[in-house]
Amino acid sequence: MAVFHRAGHEQVNVFDVDGIYLFKHYFEGEEVFARLKQYYNNQQYRFEVSPEDFDEIQAFLDTHGYGLVLVDALDLFVVVVRKYTAHPDNIFKKSVIQRSVDDYNCFLMVDQVAVVQAVYEGATRLTDTNLKNPF
Structure with missing residues (x-):
């Protein structure tokens, strides 16, 4: 598993399942959830991000204090x-x-x-x- 070291960031584990990045987390702030809303699956209570969008979402969350960590195990x-x-x-x-x-x-x-x-x-x-x- 990748290790995340930046101080002040909350680590959020991300799992690649069937080619989609899945994670579950409560994000503080309306701006953050508004940006992620299109990826939220209301029935499963999780976020589902395509590989094409992952780097952009990861960078956005990084600027808001969340470190997405892709779990490989x-x-x-x-x-x-x-x-x-x-x-x-x-x-x-x-x-x-x-x-x-x-x-x-x-x-x-x-x-x-x-x-x-x-x-x-x-x-x-x-x-x-x-x-x-x-x-």
Whole structure:
């Protein structure tokens, strides 16, 4: 994963899934959200940015105190839960996208804090299973 070092910037993880950059974050300020609104998926509560627009959006957010970091190790951000069982409380809010594989629901989490919390609440890291990454 790329490392972001600029002081005063809030890191936002970005995931390349099927050729679209996905991220979930609450951005402060009307100007920021107004600029990003066209990329916001209201049904999935996430931003979806095409590769053609990514550099421009990244530069814009950089000037407003947000550092977009493209995650290259998606497996480390995926947790799994058996279908038809109780899911950790915050898993839907803190996941960027969900897909099913075999008898499991797989969730791509926004950051490592969300991964740790989901595991603490009963999810399993993808890397601790034999499942293939669906993302």
